[in-house]
Amino acid sequence: MSGGVPGASVGAGPLTVGLDLGGTGVRGVARRDGVTIATAQGLSAELGAGIVPERVGRLADLVTGLLPPGTTPAAVGIGASGPVDNDAGVIHNQDTLPWFSDFPLTALLQARLGVPVAIDNDAVSAALGEQAAGAGQHYGRMLMITLGTGIGVAMLVDGRPVRGLNGAHPEGGHLPVTAEPDACYCGLTGCWEQAASRTALQRMLRARLGADHPLRETMNRGIAAAVTDPSVRDIFVEYGVLVGRGLAALHALYQPEVTVIGGSAAPCLPLFAEGMGRSLRRSGPFTVPTEVRSAQLGDHAGAVGAAVLALARARERTG
Template structure:
């Protein structure tokens, strides 16, 4: 049996896993992630790859590195990863020098989409779009079983579709991006505003924080909704509606069989997805010619990117051997 190593490089942690041919994680390793120093971070990655590979000499065929930022079309250089402080880092070349096996570098949203496509909620579907709803919105697109990267490796930045011209400012420098209305940040902002205007209905939600609308945090909202807090339920409904609007736009362009929804906010389940499904159905164009795409919850959690990166590394290794 052979293995590949998937590595998810985040702003605070590096999580790596030894993954077998079926997508199962055999073992994992975790380290703190050095910021603003790509060489140090990649040295840590090399260290965990060596640790995971040691019990299986000669059996590791490749390493997949997932990072939060655009990667060039050859899957070798990270153009920009703001949460890491990386800019134009030739990660593949630097890492291959040390680990001695082929390396693939991939955007983390693409890696997660591939993981769900091969081994999770997207299994059996050839055309899917993954939408990761966390602090912002990320994504990955699979068409005819192929991961869509675009001409410059920057496809899938769906959180920055324009939802409202001249709308709320986004960290990307533009205004009105979809993630300003359908993300975890949007959920907390809207919940605080609702709690301030409907304090009489928000007692349960407020009690989970410091008693003020400003103290409402994302971790409070799902619990409050499960306990029947109407303000929390309405906050999820509103964000779910915005989510569904964006999905309808994506469906008009990509025509997927299914959307896979992941990220921390997706853990709210139907509190988020009921209104998303209804809005997608209401806003979908061309309904006479096609069914409404399914909306599925992601299955692999925060391991999707790790598993996907590992499988992409295995596929790359097989291609290199075949050539």
């Protein structure tokens, strides 16, 4: 696990901690007065090793390691790749987040730390982070997509996430966008997540560049190769078309003012923007005039948003 303190001064407002639980990594931030004062990260598989109490203990240690000496957070927030039962505080995602799924995570972490713990879908937490401190500031209708191990989707209207049946978070990453016959773990075929996640982009690039290197290096190798290799540039364009197919459906339904693209594939946006634009072009009456932007908070958007979620929980307690 690694971390750092950027040297920001500690103010007088509530201190909150946000955790972003992803399929590959866990990121944490401590925030006060709208400023991030410390960050940390670790690998999900390592933090999630062993029995449940050990997993919870490592997350608790990550939280306390973010805090200035002698302080206690007002609350902790968690953003997690879903499905997530917000009320029960349980993640139901054995497919991409098995280490923290199907046990009362928030209740156990709350008991361990002695402070309130809130949880939401990771796309919601990323959207909250970008709206509070990043590319979504000053927009009432904001769509956020995160291109990572899977695809996360969240729509905020006046700061509130659009919810589905019984308050569940709509899993927009499972829109069917291709004719591929292989079934996704959700049960459908042709899911957007299968076609356009960062995982899918890595798979497309490795088919061209080879697999004789660690998976974590594939993206950077692809970006470098695209400078001189037209066939690699074509892969990014093809990927952009697939990203745009799902995005076009979401734009038609949600009509956002701004769309923020985050996740670990977001740095490639300049390379796949052309293909994405092809999928988004419509005739005049059907054009959605949304601005598409890269996330500004990078890999920490979800953790920052989780800290925003925690701040809301802390304020609920104090009335």
